[in-house]
Amino acid sequence: MKTIKGADYPELSCNAYWLDGLAIDCGPLTHFPHEPELILLTHGHYDHCGGVRSRALLHEADWDVKWLNEQFRNFERPSQIGRLRKKNFEWVDWFLKVIETPGHTPGSVCFFDEEKRVLFSGDTLFADGFGRTDLNGGNPEKMAESLELVESLNWKTLYPGHGPAMHR
Ligand SMILES: [Zn+2]
Numbered sequence: 304m305k306t307i308k309g310a311d312y313p314e315l316s317c318n319a320y321w322l323d324g325l326a327i328d329c330g331p332l333t334h335f336p337h338e339p340e341l342i343l344l345t346h347g348h349y350d351h352c353g354g355v356r357s358r359a360l361l362h363e364a365d366w367d368v369k370w371l372n373e374q375f376r377n378f379e380r381p382s383q384i385g386r387l388r389k390k391n392f393e394w395v396d397w398f399l400k401v402i403e404t405p406g407h408t409p410g411s412v413c414f415f416d417e418e419k420r421v422l423f424s425g426d427t428l429f430a431d432g433f434g435r436t437d438l439n440g441g442n443p444e445k446m447a448e449s450l451e452l453v454e455s456l457n458w459k460t461l462y463p464g465h466g467p468a469m470h471r
Pocket of ligand 1: 348407426434
């Protein structure tokens with residue numbers, strides 16, 4: 304696995320993750336080693352899906368990306384994005400479970416590999432805090448529930464959508 308670090312300008316670029324052909328998130332400044340087979344999106348914000356040029360999946364509750372992003376920019380959902388319907392993704396030696404974690408956006412999800420105890424948390428949880436809930440679709444009560452759920456997972460490594468990884 305390879306971390307593709309976000310630029311210093313977080314509004315334009317998230318951390319993306321490269322799992323040998325499967326990617327997690329794709330900001331407008333993200334460059335993968337080659338075109339991904341599939342991109343799993345943690346949510347519909349521009350800095351996480353604005354670079355999508357190949358097949359990607361987004362939770363249905365974040366389908367209206369125009370509305371989710373309108374406080375920042377005019378952004379239409381790229382046509383390559385389809386609906387995230389599966390609950391699990393198997394890829395090489397990864398087995399990623401989709402964990403629904405609304406709060407930052409209605410369709411925010413985390414991806415969790417139970418065996419590796421690795422959690423890709425998008426903008427739900429960071430090493431030093433959690434995602435904001437004051438943007439369109441944000442919900443502080445749901446965020447509190449989602450953070451409790453994420454806390455209860457047995458992860459030992461956190462790969463967040465911004466900032467450094469965390470180990471516990
Ligand atoms: Zn976000």
